[in-house]
Amino acid sequence: MTRPKLIASRWSSRMAFILASTAAAVGLGNIWKFPYITGENGGGAFVLVYLLCIAVIGIPVMMAEIIIGRRGRHSPGIAAREVAKESGRSGAWQITGWLGMATGFLVLSFYAVIAGWAAAYVYESANGAFNGKSVAEISGVFDQLVSSSLRLTLWHAIVLIAVAIVVGKGLKDGLERTVRWMLPIMIALLVLIAIYAASIGDFSAAINFMFAPNFADLSVNGVLLALGHAFFSLGLASGVVIMYGAYLPRETSIVQTTLWVALADTFVALLAGLAIFPIVFGSQLAPEAGPGLIFRTLPIAFSTMPGGIFVGTAFFVMLVIAAFTSAIAMIESAVAFLEEKCDWGRWKATIVAVFTLWLLGQVTIYSFVGAPWTHLDLQAPGKSIGSWFDLIDYATGSILLPLGGLLLAVFSGWVMTRSASQDELDTNPVLFRLWLFMVRWFAPVIIAIIFLQLIGVLNF
Numbered sequence: 001m002t003r004p005k006l007i008a009s010r011w012s013s014r015m016a017f018i019l020a021s022t023a024a025a026v027g028l029g030n031i032w033k034f035p036y037i038t039g040e041n042g043g044g045a046f047v048l049v050y051l052l053c054i055a056v057i058g059i060p061v062m063m064a065e066i067i068i069g070r071r072g073r074h075s076p077g078i079a080a081r082e083v084a085k086e087s088g089r090s091g092a093w094q095i096t097g098w099l100g101m102a103t104g105f106l107v108l109s110f111y112a113v114i115a116g117w118a119a120a121y122v123y124e125s126a127n128g129a130f131n132g133k134s135v136a137e138i139s140g141v142f143d144q145l146v147s148s149s150l151r152l153t154l155w156h157a158i159v160l161i162a163v164a165i166v167v168g169k170g171l172k173d174g175l176e177r178t179v180r181w182m183l184p185i186m187i188a189l190l191v192l193i194a195i196y197a198a199s200i201g202d203f204s205a206a207i208n209f210m211f212a213p214n215f216a217d218l219s220v221n222g223v224l225l226a227l228g229h230a231f232f233s234l235g236l237a238s239g240v241v242i243m244y245g246a247y248l249p250r251e252t253s254i255v256q257t258t259l260w261v262a263l264a265d266t267f268v269a270l271l272a273g274l275a276i277f278p279i280v281f282g283s284q285l286a287p288e289a290g291p292g293l294i295f296r297t298l299p300i301a302f303s304t305m306p307g308g309i310f311v312g313t314a315f316f317v318m319l320v321i322a323a324f325t326s327a328i329a330m331i332e333s334a335v336a337f338l339e340e341k342c343d344w345g346r347w348k349a350t351i352v353a354v355f356t357l358w359l360l361g362q363v364t365i366y367s368f369v370g371a372p373w374t375h376l377d378l379q380a381p382g383k384s385i386g387s388w389f390d391l392i393d394y395a396t397g398s399i400l401l402p403l404g405g406l407l408l409a410v411f412s413g414w415v416m417t418r419s420a421s422q423d424e425l426d427t428n429p430v431l432f433r434l435w436l437f438m439v440r441w442f443a444p445v446i447i448a449i450i451f452l453q454l455i456g457v458l459n460f
Helices: 013-027 029-038 044-072 076-085 090-124 135-148 150-170 171-200 204-210 220-232 238-247 256-284 292-302 308-342 344-368 386-416 418-425 429-454
Strands: 376-382 383-387
Touching: 013 029, 013 171, 013 238, 013 256, 013 308, 029 044, 029 171, 029 220, 029 256, 029 292, 044 090, 044 150, 044 204, 044 256, 044 376, 044 418, 044 429, 076 090, 076 238, 076 308, 076 386, 090 135, 090 150, 090 292, 090 308, 090 344, 135 150, 135 292, 135 344, 150 171, 150 308, 150 344, 150 386, 150 418, 171 204, 171 256, 171 308, 171 418, 204 256, 220 386, 220 429, 238 308, 238 344, 238 383, 256 292, 256 418, 308 344, 344 386, 376 386, 383 386, 418 429
Parallel strands: none
Antiparallel strands: 376 383
């Protein structure tokens, strides 16, 4: 059997890769999830553990994924197979890449629906839907949205059509050109909102909450959550980093680019907290409001603050950009695979992938509206699974992502030859040995603990 043709596309520069990878990593996980899980787990102590885990787990595993992608020069599954064969190992190790690509695709099936919520809220905020309204009325805006299959389907379709337009244009004319202007706009909006929040909200309370560690408020489960979020906030184990690594020019330093991406991603996560918590505290709202913090709690604050319509609209525009740049990254590996495997053109592969996502998204949409066929009555460790959406969310977040991360660490540390990874990493011997220790021993142990805790084998 002849080997598939190597992917020829390349990022135009190191900066293009940094921007694209940062845009992929900076998504709803940073701006929607990070603030509320920080609020639920005591603030500063959680942030400190999160930062530590970015450094000792996230960065080494991200380097490993880029190595696999650049060494393999294919979509994730084929790249892992080719690297395993080059190292004299079984082609069965290709499961490492296939699992990541499939997981990213499943995550995107509901991620695009939530991105549709953010797009809907841009429209609602700009039209003054929250201005001067009561708490019940503002909460009702969200309830009405998620109970309407027609509205959810419309906004979901708008997001996916936009994804198709960008991805169909290819790497340089589509993904690269889009993130070059979208990411700076998103960060600029976030900075402006943070400045505004500091001026009208309770900035000192936010700083104290985020950066004054109180370890009495941090449970063992909170530590494990920080470990998991640090790992997953970089977009690892979802096929994105391997795919983007396949486009990375040979002369580009993996160590330097990974550090820049991790720093930028962490900066945005912290900046999101500084944009949200001053408003929350200044409005005497609860920082531990859970997933509803963005779509229920913040609109209450926007409804009463000066310039709330403008600030709220800018916030949700920023959230849409963050979600969109992650979405175009998560679908890229599936599109590249269809191009390779089926010998399809870029547009055909994109349309097939997007249509499949739209179909899968209906499962999430009808789970939200309570369609009888989506109802389940299952029990996972520490969580009730009441719908097909709950099942997909649990399967990806608690099983597939940590399992994929574990396989990636084992693959890069034990399956790839030392000479191959050293050739790709191209750094001094001391840093290489440190990286190898992290992916061989430290990361697998920590990820395994997270995985076993998530599936209920370990209880703390």
